[in-house]
Amino acid sequence: xxxxxxxxxxxxxxxxxxxxxxxxxxxxxxxxxxxxxxxxxxxxxxxxxxxxxxxxxxxxxxxxxxxxxxxxxxxxxxxxxxxxxxxxxxxxxxxxxxxxxxxxxxxxxxxxxxxxxxxxxxxxxxxxxxxxxxxxxxxxxxxxxxxxxxxxxxxxxxxxxxxxxxxxxxxxxxxxxxxxxxxxxxxxxxxxxxxxxxxxxxxxxxxxxxxxxxxxxxxxxxxxxxxxxxxxxxxxxxxxxxxxxxxxxxxxxxxxxxxxxxxxxxxxxxxxxxxxxxxxxxxxxxxxxxxxxxxxxxxxxxxxx
Amino acid sequence: xxxxxxxxxxxxxxxxxxxxxxxxxxxxxxxxxxxxxxxxxxxxxxxxxxxxxxxxxxxxxxxxxxxxxxxxxxxxxxxxxxxxxxxxxxxxxxxxxxxxxxxxxxxxxxxxxxxxxxxxx
Numbered sequence: 001x002x003x004x005x006x007x008x009x010x011x012x013x014x015x016x017x018x019x020x021x022x023x024x025x026x027x028x029x030x031x032x033x034x035x036x037x038x039x040x041x042x043x044x045x046x047x048x049x050x051x052x053x054x055x056x057x058x059x060x061x062x063x064x065x066x067x068x069x070x071x072x073x074x075x076x077x078x079x080x081x082x083x084x085x086x087x088x089x090x091x092x093x094x095x096x097x098x099x100x101x102x103x104x105x106x107x108x109x110x111x112x113x114x115x116x117x118x119x120x121x122x123x124x125x126x127x128x129x130x131x132x133x134x135x136x137x138x139x140x141x142x143x144x145x146x147x148x149x150x151x152x153x154x155x156x157x158x159x160x161x162x163x164x165x166x167x168x169x170x171x172x173x174x175x176x177x178x179x180x181x182x183x184x185x186x187x188x189x190x191x192x193x194x195x196x197x198x199x200x201x202x203x204x205x206x207x208x209x210x211x212x213x214x215x216x217x218x219x220x221x222x223x224x225x226x227x228x229x230x231x232x233x234x235x236x237x238x239x240x241x242x243x244x245x246x247x248x249x250x251x252x253x254x255x256x257x258x259x260x261x262x263x264x265x266x267x268x269x270x271x272x273x274x275x276x277x278x279x280x281x282x283x284x285x286x287x288x289x290x291x292x293x294x295x296x297x298x299x300x301x302x303x304x305x
Numbered sequence: 306x307x308x309x310x311x312x313x314x315x316x317x318x319x320x321x322x323x324x325x326x327x328x329x330x331x332x333x334x335x336x337x338x339x340x341x342x343x344x345x346x347x348x349x350x351x352x353x354x355x356x357x358x359x360x361x362x363x364x365x366x367x368x369x370x371x372x373x374x375x376x377x378x379x380x381x382x383x384x385x386x387x388x389x390x391x392x393x394x395x396x397x398x399x400x401x402x403x404x405x406x407x408x409x410x411x412x413x414x415x416x417x418x419x420x421x422x423x424x425x426x
Contacts, residue, residue: 040347041346041347042391075415077413078413078415078416079416080412080416083411083412083413083416084346084391084392084393085343085346106312108312108314108317129310130310130312131310131312131314132310132312132314132315132318134318134321143324147324147325150328151328151329151343152343154328154343154346154347155327155328156308156309156310156327156328156347157309157310157312157327158326158327159309159315159318159321159323159325159326159327160323160324160325160326161321161322161323161324162322162324163321163322169320169321171320172317172318172320172321
């Protein structure tokens with residue numbers, strides 16, 4: 001663990017991050033609390049009303065009427081509405097990955113790296129608990145919060161499995177697959193009280209290899225015409241565009257535009273010596289100075305024949 | 306006993322080594338089936354009897370003391386606990402006593418700090 005200022009830590013990305021000074025400055029703010037209303041348990045309006053009665057100031061954040069920023073609270077886990085599963089505390093960017101996948105009620109969906117279940121439970125919500133979700137995570141410790149969250153949020157269409165993602169059996173095929181891979185998580189970094197970022201990881205070759213393995217398995221588990229979302233909470237092109245480029249080169253994959261009206265930057269076309277496929281510009285990079293949330297990357301991919 | 310959405314494609318994934326499915330619905334307690342609180346939160350709105358409505362102070366007492374004394378217009382057995390039209394979970398009603406059956410860590414001590422008296426009373 002070492003401490004660096006944002007300007008120093010993110011210097012390698014200063015040419016690719018738009019308005020780098022604003023980016024560094026934004027990292028001095030604490031991460032906002034976002035509440036995603038869970039319509040499997042209670043109507044949005046009712047939950048908002050109850051929160052406002054408790055003097056919690058809510059600001060609508062996403063174009064889907066589900067996510068609100070809670071201005072004056074830090075621990076949503078203590079809310080009765082949280083205990084009852086009427087809401088879930090979830091970063092806005094994490095919500096967007098589930099929306100980008102866009103599951104329909106009745107479909108078969110795989111969440112390959114599902115714990116702790118925030119995105120899985122939103123997928124179930126978007127599917128109105130209809131169809132089937134296989135929520136997989138290799139780590140037994142992380143299955144505990146996964147199970148607890150799905151239970152609390154009233155999810156009834158999920159089967160939980162515990163395979164290493166890269167070894168998930170290629171014997172069943174899905175309409176949609178979400179692969180939110182383990183990453184260096186640089187998008188979650190914010191400045192601490194001493195003015196520096198607390199961080200312990202950097203993008204590594206080992207991580208990149210795992211991400212490539214996972215994206216291939218995720219793609220292979222799709223039906224022809226099915227949709228995959230690959231996402232990370234990091235800025236490193238090696239974990240983002242390079243992984244998507246690898247997929248495009250090795251499989252019949254096609255990048256699709258993500259149709260949401262929110263500020264973001266396009267996927268990179270070049271990083272150091274590497275040029276990327278022009279369609280990678282359809283990927284989304286989300287920086288905190290654009291949307292005040294965890295920094296994020298996502299790619300929506302369709303499987304060709 | 307678990308609540309799992311019916312879907313024909315469950316057969317396609319039946320070969321997977323499954324850790325758990327769906328939502329816990331009922332548990333055997335001795336010779337009786339006890340509904341889980343999470344299942345009641347999801348399905349309890351369809352119930353038309355064996356519902357006990359508690360004001361917020363009694364709900365808090367039930368959570369903190371695990372049991373409250375009172376007579377409710379209900380037959381002995383498992384009941385749905387609601388407060389201010391919100392279903393909270395399961396309790397066991399015995400004549401003169403209501404015994405909490407909520408999951409152990411469902412509420413934190415700070416939960417009550419957020420609740421305004423006017424809202425949950």
